[in-house]
Amino acid sequence: MTSLYPVVLSVHVCAVILSGSYFVIRAISALLGATWPRARPFRTASYLIDCVLLMAGLTLVVILPAEIFANQWLSIKLGLVVLYIAFGMAAMRSSLKLHVRCLSLIMAVITYTNIVGTALLHHPLGWASKWI
Ligand code: HEM
Structure with missing residues (x-):
């Protein structure tokens, strides 16, 4: 495997x-x-x-191996994935106002960038772990 x-x-x-x-x-x-x-x-x-x-x-x-996920980075990442999907759906929803959809797109991109950070660094705080 x-x-x-x-x-x-x-x-x-x-x-x-x-x-x-x-x-x-x-x-x-x-x-x-x-x-x-x-x-x-x-x-x-x-x-x-x-x-x-x-x-x-x-x-x-x-x-x-399960030890890789010990600090809960994957749980946080999955939470961020749910958030990313929600922002993504809002950005595509024509019934919402244009500025709300623009903001949703920006939030989706920020969330996506943080998902990548958590995955690459294996840290729940993602890129923020570099500064905190
Ligand atoms: C928008 C959604 C997602 C993004 C942007 C994303 C991004 C990434 C990235 C950039 C990596 C690192 C690859 C590398 O080390 O070179 C990775 C690894 C990984 N992802 Fe995702 N991922 C997403 C969704 C998911 C989901 C839904 C799961 C689980 C159900 C998942 C589980 C994993 C696991 C287990 C790894 C392996 C980490 C390792 O090799 O140490 N990812 N992901």
């Missing part, structure tokens, strides 16, 4: 990059008035990428 680690990690990281950049492109396009980001094929592509990301993440949790 451990021999799968490099492959699964690469799949996870590729899905992370794809998911983040695809979200930003869709959200900015939707904010500028484009209708394609809400069309079914583009939404389905987003679900598929996120599904791969989640599956690879869960597989990593199974592969890696």
Whole structure:
């Protein structure tokens, strides 16, 4: 199982990059008035990428020894993922005011950056752990 680690990690990281950049492109396009980001094929592509990301993440949790998660960085990371999804959904919601959607997009990007920080540093505070 451990021999799968490099492959699964690469799949996870590729899905992370794809998911983040695809979200930003869709959200900015939707904010500028484009209708394609809400069309079914583009939404389905987003679900598929996120599904791969989640599956690879869960597989990593199974592969890696439990001691790696001892300081709860993964729990914090999963909490941030939920927050990221909520901000992402708000940024795409046409019924919300434009300034609320812009703010949601900014918050989603900040949250995403912190998810990457927690994952890379294995620390619940993410990038903030460098200064605190
Ligand atoms: C937006 C969502 C996510 C982002 C941006 C993200 C980002 C990352 C990044 C940047 C890494 C580090 C890769 C490296 O060390 O080179 C990583 C590793 C990892 N992620 Fe995620 N991830 C996300 C979602 C998830 C989810 C949902 C899970 C679990 C269900 C998960 C579990 C893991 C695990 C276990 C590792 C391995 C850490 C290690 O190799 O030491 N991730 N993630």
